[in-house]
Amino acid sequence: MKAVVWHAIGDIRLDDVPEPKIQDRYDAVVRITASAICGTDLHFVRGTMPGMAPGRILGHEAVGVVEEVGSGVRDFRPGDRVVVPSTVGCGSCSYCRAGYYAQCDRANPGGPQAGTVFFGGPEAAGGLDGLQAQYARVPYAHVGLVPLPDTVDDAQGVLLSDIYPTAWFGARLAEIGTGDTVAILGGGPVGQAAVACARLQGAGRIILVDGVPGRLDLAARQHAEVVDFNAEDPVEAIRELTGGIGVDRVVDAVGVDAQRPARGPAAEQAAGRAEQDERERARAAPDARPSGDTWVPGDAPSQAARWAVRAVAKAGTIGTVGVYPPRVETYPFGEAFMKNLTLKSGNCNHRAIVPHLVSLVAAGALDPSPLATRWPAVEDVIEAYASFDRREQGWTKVALDFGGEGRMPPASGEHAGSGAATTAGAGGTRAAGQGG
Numbered sequence: 001m002k003a004v005v006w007h008a009i010g011d012i013r014l015d016d017v018p019e020p021k022i023q024d025r026y027d028a029v030v031r032i033t034a035s036a037i038c039g040t041d042l043h044f045v046r047g048t049m050p051g052m053a054p055g056r057i058l059g060h061e062a063v064g065v066v067e068e069v070g071s072g073v074r075d076f077r078p079g080d081r082v083v084v085p086s087t088v089g090c091g092s093c094s095y096c097r098a099g100y101y102a103q104c105d106r107a108n109p110g111g112p113q114a115g116t117v118f119f120g121g122p123e124a125a126g127g128l129d130g131l132q133a134q135y136a137r138v139p140y141a142h143v144g145l146v147p148l149p150d151t152v153d154d155a156q157g158v159l160l161s162d163i164y165p166t167a168w169f170g171a172r173l174a175e176i177g178t179g180d181t182v183a184i185l186g187g188g189p190v191g192q193a194a195v196a197c198a199r200l201q202g203a204g205r206i207i208l209v210d211g212v213p214g215r216l217d218l219a220a221r222q223h224a225e226v227v228d229f230n231a232e233d234p235v236e237a238i239r240e241l242t243g244g245i246g247v248d249r250v251v252d253a254v255g256v257d258a259q260r261p262a263r264g265p266a267a268e269q270a271a272g273r274a275e276q277d278e279r280e281r282a283r284a285a286p287d288a289r290p291s292g293d294t295w296v297p298g299d300a301p302s303q304a305a306r307w308a309v310r311a312v313a314k315a316g317t318i319g320t321v322g323v324y325p326p327r328v329e330t331y332p333f334g335e336a337f338m339k340n341l342t343l344k345s346g347n348c349n350h351r352a353i354v355p356h357l358v359s360l361v362a363a364g365a366l367d368p369s370p371l372a373t374r375w376p377a378v379e380d381v382i383e384a385y386a387s388f389d390r391r392e393q394g395w396t397k398v399a400l401d402f403g404g405e406g407r408m409p410p411a412s413g414e415h416a417g418s419g420a421a422t423t424a425g426a427g428g429t430r431a432a433g434q435g436g
């Protein structure tokens with residue numbers, strides 16, 4: 001079968017590899033119909049998240065059709081359409097039962113302290129092959145897989161695998177409540193989805209910060225107030241927009257590949273930190289192998305964290321879902337302490353959130369599909385990775401048609417591929433015929 005395979009930092013390929021087989025009675029094999037590329041995959045190729053094994057199949061976002069199940073899987077049959085949540089939990093340990101699926105005690109062969117298990121990640125994340133492939137083996141499938149009704153199509157479903165649950169989780173971590181003023185740092189797929197999720201959770205105002213004009217446009221089309229960190233100092237802009245107080249809540253949807261502002265007043269401020277930023281970058285990505293302007297790690301790993309702490313109001317909350325691996329040890333903790341901030345972070349407990357989001361989509365309260373702005377052929381996947389990495393205009397979220405059945409042509413719906421996620425009230429966003 002075809003699969004995207006990690007060979008080394010800066011070296012990924014579309015390879016022919018053997019199809020996966022059932023190894024355990026709670027396994028399922030899923031035929032992938034749609035997958036997607038995530039900002040997390042970029043960390044592996046840029047070298048900001050260590051520990052990948054050569055030969056590992058990448059990807060942790062997919063929808064598909066159950067092909068085969070082990071004898072312990074009583075709730076799924078071949079032919080069922082499913083979302084595959086990115087992280088894996090056993091469903092039986094005390095953490096899973098409390099909804100902390102990403103902190104499962106049993107799923108990681110390295111033991112209870114070894115960390116979150118997810119598809120297509122480093123060896124420390126369980127060493128599981130990923131979902132950017134024609135078929136995938138899903139452990140604990142009886143717990144992990146989430147059934148998809150026919151009214152939710154592949155374009156919607158694939159965004160419920162990781163991006164929307166993570167954005168939802170980030171908004172919950174940030175403790176967004178009715179009427180809150182919220183800042184979202186990062187306008188990548190997770191940040192864009194966080195606009196819709198923050199709104200569904202009651203946010204009164206939403207301010208989104210990024211430095212890429214096309215991504216700011218998308219957020220503005222979702223009616224977020226946008227701040228370009230290459231044109232304004234984002235902390236000053238947020239204070240000005242909030243009567244000097246700051247925002248009640250922040251969602252950090254950037255993580256370790258954060259960038260310094262390249263121009264404008266914030267760049268002048270950041271100039272004094274050049275050496276410190278470079279030390280942090282060297283520590284975060286010691287083995288980076290950029291090729292020209294591709295696979296370049298972020299040049300200021302703690303930049304988003306610093307802006308979050310400064311832009312939030314006293315006694316406010318920061319929810320961090322942008323990924324910071326253990327090598328990142330810089331956080332403005334003293335400043336956060338002095339402001340009585342609440343800091344929450346971590347890997348999304350996907351399995352606890354995906355079913356609710358499937359219901360919201362089925363009920364017409366949320367349509368995530370417009371965020372899938374590119375839908376390249378599988379043969380073009382490596383070029384697509386590079387375009388997404390360089391944040392080229394229009395390459396906000398890349399979905400991959402692994403099924404090759406054209407189930408999800410990107411331009412079939414009125415708003416499909418337009419980039420703007422739509423929440424209740426947008427109306428008419430599901431074109432007739434999309435997903436039946």
Ligand SMILES: NC(=O)c1ccc[n+]([C@@H]2O[C@H](COP(=O)([O-])OP(=O)(O)OC[C@H]3O[C@@H](n4cnc5c(N)ncnc54)[C@H](O)[C@@H]3O)[C@@H](O)[C@H]2O)c1
Pocket residue numbers: 038039040041042043162163166185186187188189190191209210211212215229253254255256257258259260303304320321322323346347348391
């Ligand atoms: N916690 C989880 O479970 C989980 C799940 C999925 C993704 N993630 C993480 O979420 C983050 C975002 O994912 P994505 O797919 O949207 O990635 P992405 O790389 O497409 O988006 C990151 C965005 O941040 C912007 N940015 C860079 N520096 C910035 C700064 N200093 N201030 C504000 N914005 C800045 C970039 O321009 C880009 O638009 C990644 O770190 C990813 O690993 C975490």
Ligand SMILES: [Zn+2]
Pocket residue numbers: 038039040041060086162163
């Ligand atoms: Zn992801």
Ligand SMILES: [Zn+2]
Pocket residue numbers: 089090091092093094095096097103104105106107
């Ligand atoms: Zn568990």
